Amino acid sequence: MEKWYSIRMRASEGGPHEKGGRHISGAERIIKEKELEQIAANMIKRALTHSRGEPDFISLKVDKIEQEAVHIISPITIQKIDNKGQDETKAVLKKLLAPLPLKEEVLFFLYDWMIEDDQTRGAIIVDIHSGKRIDNQGLRGVRVSHFDWDKSFQEKWIQNKKDFHNERRLEAVALASKVAKAGTICELCCSDDPEYTTGYVTFQHTYVQIPNMKKKDVPRGGRVFLVDASTIDLDAYMNFLEKTPVLIGGSK
Ligand code: WAQ
Ligand code: MG
DSSP states (O other): OOOEEEEEEEEEESSOGGGTOEEEEEEEEEEEGGGHHHHHHHHHHHHHTOTTOOOSEEEEEEEEEOGGGOEEEOOOEEEEOOOOOGGGHHHHHHHHTTTSSOOHHHHHHHHHHHHHOOSOSSEEEEETTTOOBOOOOTTTOBOOOSEEEOHHHHHHHHTTOGGGOOHHHHHHHHHHHHHHHTTOSEEEEEOOSTTOOOEEEEETTEEEEETTSSOTTOOOOEEEEEEOTTTOOHHHHHHHHHHSOEEESOOO
16 A cells, blocks of 8 residues: 655745744645655755745655545636736625625725735634634634645646646645635635735635736735634634645545
């Protein structure tokens, strides 16, 4: 039986994240033993060559995982919509998310927060009805972890998707697929990388790419997971997002 590992990298400048260091880069994979060395080297390279700056702290963690514990899930459906400029983004989001029980003032408050966030390392969990944050994780937020694509499944999946031969995008789709599977009603995402202005929202099991989510050259961004606080088991939800190994596609 093949051995599987979770491998995770995070890099920051001015000390480790938990001691106030500024986040530079992060990545993670679920891989087989024979891939470990190569992928560890790639992750270090990625940390050292990131557009957000030069890290002075890099953490690389490797954990063996039990094959039986791995959940296999399908990728979320992909869509793209037009958005001509950042001054139209709020109107685009409002129209797109109209089917949800989400008040305009809550949506706009969360959007404004997300595009300006330079503090929170993970995502915040917010009740879709009250608009209140419910995760109690402070600046750490909730870190979605232990997820990856099955590589041969991914090769087939991208064949008819010309815009998805892109590591960042593929990673975002995998994360969003796990987040949706956990019972999230809607996810809002904006990169904190200064040059990367395309964000996305997911709802009703669809990932909608939104150009001009923020203005260019802004090194801020964030993620929001909207849930129904009256029905969700918050501990189980967070445990699934942070700890349960999930592979997109493939088989055991
Ligand atoms: N779990 C939870 N939140 C995270 C995680 C994680 N593993 N990684 C990042 N975040 C939060 C954190 O607050 C970041 O500031 C924010 O999300 C953005 O992270 O189809 O690159 O890694 O072209 O900069 C979208 C692609 C890319 C859209 C998003 O996000 C497309 C991206 P980044
Ligand atoms: Mg980033």
